[in-house]
Amino acid sequence: MIGRLNHVAIAVPDLAAAAAQYRDVLGARVGPAQDEPEHGVTVVFIELPNTKVELLHPLGENSPIAGFLEKNPSGGIHHICYEVEDILAARDRLLASGARVLGGGEPRIGAHGKPVLFLHPKDFNGTLIELEQV
Numbered sequence: 001m002i003g004r005l006n007h008v009a010i011a012v013p014d015l016a017a018a019a020a021q022y023r024d025v026l027g028a029r030v031g032p033a034q035d036e037p038e039h040g041v042t043v044v045f046i047e048l049p050n051t052k053v054e055l056l057h058p059l060g061e062n063s064p065i066a067g068f069l070e071k072n073p074s075g076g077i078h079h080i081c082y083e084v085e086d087i088l089a090a091r092d093r094l095l096a097s098g099a100r101v102l103g104g105g106e107p108r109i110g111a112h113g114k115p116v117l118f119l120h121p122k123d124f125n126g127t128l129i130e131l132e133q134v
């Protein structure tokens with residue numbers, strides 16, 4: 001059911017420093033910082049040959065990653081995103097297996113303008129999983 005790894009998202013306490021490190025130390029292709037007010041984050045996209053890394057930093061009052069950074073002040077992997085062809089079919093299969101789909105189970109439009117869902121980390125080895133329909 002799941003396909004390619006679309007991205008790995010890393011919450012970072014200092015977005016400019018993290019972007020500079022990926023560009024200058026790791027030699028990656030690093031895009032500009034983009035505010036995503038609907039998602040409560042500022043994002044820097046890093047294009048790798050086979051996938052993407054997204055650096056996430058809280059934006060606004062109720063950012064979903066503010067609490068994560070409180071618990072992990074030096075940053076950390078926040079979620080990984082797998083591609084699926086049919087997000088509603090994927091959701092129904094997951095619900096039938098007993099997995100918990102966050103946010104009431106209705107797909108939202110994610111940071112790439114495509115439908116996404118998040119799965120409860122306690123059901124998947126402590127990893128927050130995002131599914132994106134491509």
Ligand code: CO
Nearest residue numbers: 007009081130
């Ligand atoms: Co994501």
